[in-house]
Amino acid sequence: MSFVTGLLTQLLHLALMLALAPVLTGSVRWLKARLMGRRGPHPMQPWRDFLKLLKKRPVLAENASIISRAAPYVAVASALLAAALVPSFTRGMVLAPFADLLLIAGLLALGRFAMALAGMDVGTAFGGIGATREMAFAALAEPALVLAALIFAILAGTTNLDVITGIFQEGTLGLRVSLGFAALALLAVAVAENARIPVDNPATHLELTMVHEAMILEASGRHLALWEFQASLRLTLWLALLAAAFLPFGMAAPGAGPLAWVMGLCVFIVKMAALAFALAVFESTIAKMRVFRVPEFLGAALLLGLLGALYLFVSTGLS
Amino acid sequence: MLIALALTLGSLALLSLAAPLLARAALGVRLVYAGAALVSLVFAAGGFAGLLSAPETLALPFGPPWGVMRLALDPLSAWFLVILGLCGVAASAFAFGHVKGPEAARRLVPYPLFLAGMALTLLAADGFTLVLGFELMSFASWVLVAHEHEHAENRRAARVYLGFAALGGAALILCFGLLAAGASAGAGFAALRATPPDGLRALAILVLVLIGAGSKAGLVPLHVWLPLAHPAAPSHVSALMSAAMTKVALYVLARVIFDLAGPAQPLFWGAVLMALGLASAIMGALRAALEEDTKTLLACSTIENVGLITLGLGLALAFRAADLGALAAVAAGAALLHALNHAMFKTLLFLGAGEVLHGAASRRMDRLGGLIHAMPWTAGLVLLGAAAAAALPPLSGFASEWLLLQALIAAWRVGDLAFQIGAAAATALAALAVALAAAAMLRFYGMVFLGRPRSPRAAGATELSGVARAALIMPAALTVIFGLIPGHLLELAAPALRLLTGAGAGLSALGGVTVTVAEGGAGYAPLVVFVLLLLLGGGVGLLLRRQAPGIARGPAWDCGFIAPPHHLPFGDPATQVSAAGMAQPLRRMLGKTLLAAREKVEMPPPGNTAPARLQAGFHDPVLALISGPLPRARDRLAALAERLRDFSLRQCLALGFAVLLALMALLIWLERT
Numbered sequence: 001m002s003f004v005t006g007l008l009t010q011l012l013h014l015a016l017m018l019a020l021a022p023v024l025t026g027s028v029r030w031l032k033a034r035l036m037g038r039r040g041p042h043p044m045q046p047w048r049d050f051l052k053l054l055k056k057r058p059v060l061a062e063n064a065s066i067i068s069r070a071a072p073y074v075a076v077a078s079a080l081l082a083a084a085l086v087p088s089f090t091r092g093m094v095l096a097p098f099a100d101l102l103l104i105a106g107l108l109a110l111g112r113f114a115m116a117l118a119g120m121d122v123g124t125a126f127g128g129i130g131a132t133r134e135m136a137f138a139a140l141a142e143p144a145l146v147l148a149a150l151i152f153a154i155l156a157g158t159t160n161l162d163v164i165t166g167i168f169q170e171g172t173l174g175l176r177v178s179l180g181f182a183a184l185a186l187l188a189v190a191v192a193e194n195a196r197i198p199v200d201n202p203a204t205h206l207e208l209t210m211v212h213e214a215m216i217l218e219a220s221g222r223h224l225a226l227w228e229f230q231a232s233l234r235l236t237l238w239l240a241l242l243a244a245a246f247l248p249f250g251m252a253a254p255g256a257g258p259l260a261w262v263m264g265l266c267v268f269i270v271k272m273a274a275l276a277f278a279l280a281v282f283e284s285t286i287a288k289m290r291v292f293r294v295p296e297f298l299g300a301a302l303l304l305g306l307l308g309a310l311y312l313f314v315s316t317g318l319s
Numbered sequence: 320m321l322i323a324l325a326l327t328l329g330s331l332a333l334l335s336l337a338a339p340l341l342a343r344a345a346l347g348v349r350l351v352y353a354g355a356a357l358v359s360l361v362f363a364a365g366g367f368a369g370l371l372s373a374p375e376t377l378a379l380p381f382g383p384p385w386g387v388m389r390l391a392l393d394p395l396s397a398w399f400l401v402i403l404g405l406c407g408v409a410a411s412a413f414a415f416g417h418v419k420g421p422e423a424a425r426r427l428v429p430y431p432l433f434l435a436g437m438a439l440t441l442l443a444a445d446g447f448t449l450v451l452g453f454e455l456m457s458f459a460s461w462v463l464v465a466h467e468h469e470h471a472e473n474r475r476a477a478r479v480y481l482g483f484a485a486l487g488g489a490a491l492i493l494c495f496g497l498l499a500a501g502a503s504a505g506a507g508f509a510a511l512r513a514t515p516p517d518g519l520r521a522l523a524i525l526v527l528v529l530i531g532a533g534s535k536a537g538l539v540p541l542h543v544w545l546p547l548a549h550p551a552a553p554s555h556v557s558a559l560m561s562a563a564m565t566k567v568a569l570y571v572l573a574r575v576i577f578d579l580a581g582p583a584q585p586l587f588w589g590a591v592l593m594a595l596g597l598a599s600a601i602m603g604a605l606r607a608a609l610e611e612d613t614k615t616l617l618a619c620s621t622i623e624n625v626g627l628i629t630l631g632l633g634l635a636l637a638f639r640a641a642d643l644g645a646l647a648a649v650a651a652g653a654a655l656l657h658a659l660n661h662a663m664f665k666t667l668l669f670l671g672a673g674e675v676l677h678g679a680a681s682r683r684m685d686r687l688g689g690l691i692h693a694m695p696w697t698a699g700l701v702l703l704g705a706a707a708a709a710a711l712p713p714l715s716g717f718a719s720e721w722l723l724l725q726a727l728i729a730a731w732r733v734g735d736l737a738f739q740i741g742a743a744a745a746t747a748l749a750a751l752a753v754a755l756a757a758a759a760m761l762r763f764y765g766m767v768f769l770g771r772p773r774s775p776r777a778a779g780a781t782e783l784s785g786v787a788r789a790a791l792i793m794p795a796a797l798t799v800i801f802g803l804i805p806g807h808l809l810e811l812a813a814p815a816l817r818l819l820t821g822a823g824a825g826l827s828a829l830g831g832v833t834v835t836v837a838e839g840g841a842g843y844a845p846l847v848v849f850v851l852l853l854l855l856g857g858g859v860g861l862l863l864r865r866q867a868p869g870i871a872r873g874p875a876w877d878c879g880f881i882a883p884p885h886h887l888p889f890g891d892p893a894t895q896v897s898a899a900g901m902a903q904p905l906r907r908m909l910g911k912t913l914l915a916a917r918e919k920v921e922m923p924p925p926g927n928t929a930p931a932r933l934q935a936g937f938h939d940p941v942l943a944l945i946s947g948p949l950p951r952a953r954d955r956l957a958a959l960a961e962r963l964r965d966f967s968l969r970q971c972l973a974l975g976f977a978v979l980l981a982l983m984a985l986l987i988w989l990e991r992t
Contacts (some may be wrong), residue, residue: 054863055868056868057868057869057870057871058870058871059870059871059872059873060870060871060872060873061872061873061874061875061876062872062873062874062875063689063692063771063875063889064872064875065691065692065769066691067691067769069870073856073859073860074852074856076855076856076859077852077853077855077856077859078852080855080859081848081851081852081855084851095847095851097833097842097844098833098842098843098844098847098848100841100842100843101841102721102724102725102841102843103712103721103843103848106710106711106712106717106721107712107848109709109710109711109754109757110706110711110712113706113709113711113757113761116761116765117761117764117765117769120761120765120766120769120770120896121769121770122770122771122875122877123688123689123769123770123771123875123889123890123895124875124877124878124880124894124895125877125894125895125896126877126878128765128770128895128896128900128901129896129900131761131765131901132758132761132762132896132900132901132902132903132904133904135754135757135758135761135762136758136904136905136908137904138754138757138758139751139754139755139757139758139905139908140751140754140908141754142750142751142753142754143746143747143748143750143751143754144747145750146724146728146746146747146749146750147743147746147747147750149728150727150728150731150743150746153728153729153841154731157840158840158841159725159728159840159841160840160841160842217876217877217878218875218876218877221868221870222863226859226863291904292904292907292908295907295908302747305747306743306744306747309740309743310740310743313731313736313739313740313743314736
């Protein structure tokens with residue numbers, strides 16, 4: 001019985017993530033436009049773009065290899081699997097035992113690697129520069145993510161996101177300063193991983209400053225649709241991850257009934273809306289930084305993570 | 320089993336003896352390499368059998384004047400013997416596939432000796448045999464490194480290598496001398512275990528084995544020979560040196576520190592190993608991200624992986640010191656698993672680089688590019704290796720590095736506050752090294768196989784075929800398979816882990832389809848991940864293929880860059896990113912502080928139409944040390960020693976008398992203590 005409900009919630013969760021991802025991207029864009037005094041495109045616009053792009057014939061460069069054709073599928077599959085692992089409205093989904101933070105980091109790295117390979121496939125200057133910058137930023141973002149996982153593991157005893165959420169939901173840990181540090185570090189990593197301002201501008205088409213967009217310049221048709229979709233999925237999964245770790249309330253317990261699921265779903269939508277609003281406000285109030293300032297930004301995230309761990313050791317050592 | 324292995328060792332010696340004759344014809348050369356492949360297969364099988372059966376010992380009927388030579392096959396040596404065997408099969412098959420005709424004897428004779436030296440080191444059960452095997456391995460590989468001695472840089476590489484090998488060998492001899500100080504002469508490992516060292520003697524043994532085995536494994540700061548020597552050897556030997564020889568050195572390290580030096584070491588031993596491992600991991604990964612020669616890049620990546628394995632070993636030692644047996648097994652399991660996985664994917668990558676060298680005639684990334692079109696097989700197989708080296712799930716590199724990071728995350732359970740803080744920093748730095756390795760692997764693969772050809776030779780590259788292709792397929796297949804069954808591999812390694820950590824508890828939870836760190840801890844099920852990735856990717860693909868139109872081809876968009884003229888069929892190769900350009904972000908972010916990297920743009924004066932040039936480069940600080948101040952100090956010492964010749968007779972007599980007095984004083988002091 002628990003397996004069946006687990007499977008059912010897993011499928012529902014995956015469908016939710018799939019449906020939500022483009023809407024979330026569209027909502028952030030719309031909110032940003034409203035904050036800047038523009039009318040902005042409809043929040044459903046990314047869905048419409050996606051469906052339109054699927055129907056278009058992809059044009060590949062003459063010297064594009066199998067990499068350009070296979071990479072979007074690898075990236076989407078890894079983003080989908082990672083999104084399936086992050087709990088949204090309920091805990092105890094069938095993949096919950098595998099919802100390990102390090103595995104999620106690995107899956108994100110797989111998608112990133114596929115994208116960087118696709119960027120280098122045709123041999124354009126922009127693609128190569130975008131790929132190398134993306135990998136260099138990830139080199140600093142990953143340690144910060146692992147340090148956040150370390151803090152969670154010390155508090156919850158495991159790096160399994162499902163268990164972490166459950167333990168944080170009980171609230172027995174109380175308010176921890178080191179969790180604040182971890183939250184800041186994870187936020188910075190999330191901003192960098194999703195190519196948001198101030199690290200990268202998701203709306204730019206100015207070649208010299210872009211990182212993420214530079215790698216998919218040559219993609220078109222369904223390949224472009226898949227790249228856009230996996231970017232939306234990543235944003236959704238990062239916001240869901242932040243929500244699951246730091247705002248775990250309202251989530252249905254494992255084995256709870258459909259009523260709890262609906263409750264959890266409503267709370268989840270509210271949480272995501274709040275996070276999307278916060279992201280839009282943050283992006284509207286800050287300027288994009290120079291590319292070579294980004295290491296300082298991510299280095300600060302790394303130090304915050306380390307500081308959180310230190311604080312935890314000292315506080316547990318004294319008590 | 321052990322007798323069969325000993326006979327196999329003997330047959331390698333015979334093969335080497337016959338090699339000068341066999342080298343005169345292509346058939347003979349093939350015979351040597353086929354024999355080496357067969358022997359390696361026996362090693363792998365013997366190691367596998369050794370993991371499943373009880374330890375064996377064997378005393379040979381000959382040996383040094385003070386005793387006999389002893390061989391033993393216990394789970395630890397068996398695990399490394401499997402690694403050696405698998406690498407040996409692939410490397411020998413690759414060499415077999417590339418035999419063109421008669422070969423120089425200096426390339427052929429040392430090859431079986433090299434394999435024999437490594438196997439003898441692994442099977443040795445007394446200090447003399449181990450050092451003999453180790454030195455045989457060093458010497459044979461030195462001859463192979465020097466095989467193209469007409470090039471000055473190869474001569475330099477061989478010279479530096481010989482210097483480090485001599486240093487390591489001397490340290491190792493002293494180390495085993497100190498270990499045997501408590502036991503009778505000619506005693507085997509069993510007698511050494513009975514009298515573990517303590518106090519200053521133990522500390523001296525730690526330092527000596529770190530110099531002896533660490534220099535061979537490529538631990539910072541004794542790593543500088545490795546990026547010089549590994550690329551200079553023929554590609555199949557580079558593969559063996561990087562994949563197997565460094566592991567043999569790590570085996571010696573583990574054997575001495577975990578086994579022979581007693582069942583318990585203080586916590587700081589582990590901390591020392593961890594610090595060295597981390598420094599190597601960071602240094603190696605960063606250099607790999609900056610190097611411009613494919614084989615040098617791969618050699619630097621070896622330093623990184625050796626560092627990660629040492630980090631795992633050090634962590635296991637620390638857990639053992641803190642009496643956390645189950646966690647020690649996790650850390651040691653990560654180290655052993657990574658040793659196996661690294662051996663496989665590094666063999667694959669080096670053989671792939673060798674294939675590129677054969678096909679496109681260059682090791683410089685700035686002369687390669689776009690090889691995925693000319694060499695699809697090599698490109699596909701090397702991609703697996705590069706992805707495993709970049710620690711991407713569900714390949715083998717991710718499984719072992721996941722386990723290592725999990726062990727690091729659990730390191731706070733060692734109660735000491737300083738250790739906890741150090742371990743947290745170590746976790747971040749290990750993750751940094753892993754991510755840097757991913758950047759380096761992307762750069763390697765992207766520069767060599769993707770994009771447009773950067774030279775005519777790269778445009779006309781030829782694909783490998785026959786046995787050489789099989790030699791690449793084998794490690795590639797094992798990289799995938801080992802990535803999917805880490806739990807079963809850990810079960811296989813359980814006896815070795817028990818030997819290393821002295822704990823039986825916690826091992827049962829580790830194995831199986833899902834690798835679990837501890838009861839209720841995080842789990843990793845690579846098979847599930849693999850199947851789900853296939854399902855999701857395939858599902859999306861099928862869903863889209865049904866309704867979407869086919870693919871059209873056109874010139875690259877490249878933000879409206881104009882199409883190249885007819886005389887440049889691939890466009891101007893310089894309009895794509897270069898090796899130095901791809902290294903730029905990391906060179907600026909980390910290289911300036913760690914590797915004294917520099918960048919300078921040389922602008923021509925206004926009116927001059929000469930192109931602007933970017934000068935970029937970096938130094939390894941240790942290499943700068945041994946090529947600058949160290950020779951100067953040697954010269955100063957030599958000048959001082961020269962002055963002895965001008966001494967008068969009276970001064971010479973006084974000197975002799977003073978030495979005699981000093982020695983007697985030392986003797987008296989030693990008698991008292």
